[in-house]
Amino acid sequence: MAAITRSTGIVAMALMVLSLLWGFLFSSRATGKRLRPNWWLDLHIWLGGLALIFTIVHIVASLLDTNSGIGLVEVFVPRLSAADRSITWGVLATYITAAVVLTTWPKRWKNRRWWRVVHVLSVVGTALALVHSYQSGSDSTQFAFQVGMVIAVAVATYGLGLRLSTLRPQRKPS
Ligand code: HEM
Numbered sequence: 780m781a782a783i784t785r786s787t788g789i790v791a792m793a794l795m796v797l798s799l800l801w802g803f804l805f806s807s808r809a810t811g812k813r814l815r816p817n818w819w820l821d822l823h824i825w826l827g828g829l830a831l832i833f834t835i836v837h838i839v840a841s842l843l844d845t846n847s848g849i850g851l852v853e854v855f856v857p858r859l860s861a862a863d864r865s866i867t868w869g870v871l872a873t874y875i876t877a878a879v880v881l882t883t884w885p886k887r888w889k890n891r892r893w894w895r896v897v898h899v900l901s902v903v904g905t906a907l908a909l910v911h912s913y914q915s916g917s918d919s920t921q922f923a924f925q926v927g928m929v930i931a932v933a934v935a936t937y938g939l940g941l942r943l944s945t946l947r948p949q950r951k952p953s
Pocket residue numbers: 795796798799802803805806807820823824825826827828830876879880883884895898899901902905942
């Protein structure tokens with residue numbers, strides 16, 4: 780069961796980072812001319828939905844693993860003691876991802892401004908998930924895992940940087 784917890788965690792993390800990148804590519808209009816923007820948006824939505832599904836499977840696997848020390852309290856309640864903190868980052872990342880998905884699917888929140896605030900919180904959610912992965916994972920001492928983490932951080936930072944560089948400056952009222 781521990782192997783399932785680890786593998787589903789890695790897949791969830793990869794999907795989350797890719798969904799973040801696809802979201803930023805779409806909103807920065809950096810999707811090129813070969814494929815229609817809606818193709819990128821559809822893929823973004825699939826990646827985001829699958830990230831949440833794999834996260835749920837990851838959590839259920841950790842609950843079923845009797846050696847993981849994870850029970851319902853650990854899954855639902857963010858706790859701040861030093862020993863619990865690494866899991867707490869995962870709990871908060873899960874709440875944020877669930878909020879991002881459920882405020883958009885099956886129906887997008889009507890208030891565009893608040894929808895975007897919640898949606899952009901996915902940057903914080905992804906960062907917390909990365910910290911959780913590194914701190915909780917028994918694979919995090921492996922070279923391949925560490926290379927994967929560096930690539931994930933680079934991809935997420937690239938997406939965010941691209942989006943920030945295409946933000947239009949606010950016009951000052953004259
Ligand atoms: C599965 C449910 C999801 C749906 C239906 C959805 C839908 C959308 C839509 C319609 C946009 C385009 C907004 C615009 O520019 O007008 C968008 C952008 C974005 N999405 Fe998602 N999304 C989902 C999940 C996620 C997840 C799980 C993440 C992060 C891991 C995410 C991160 C982003 C980001 C970073 C943007 C760019 C926002 C911006 O720059 O303003 N989305 N999404």
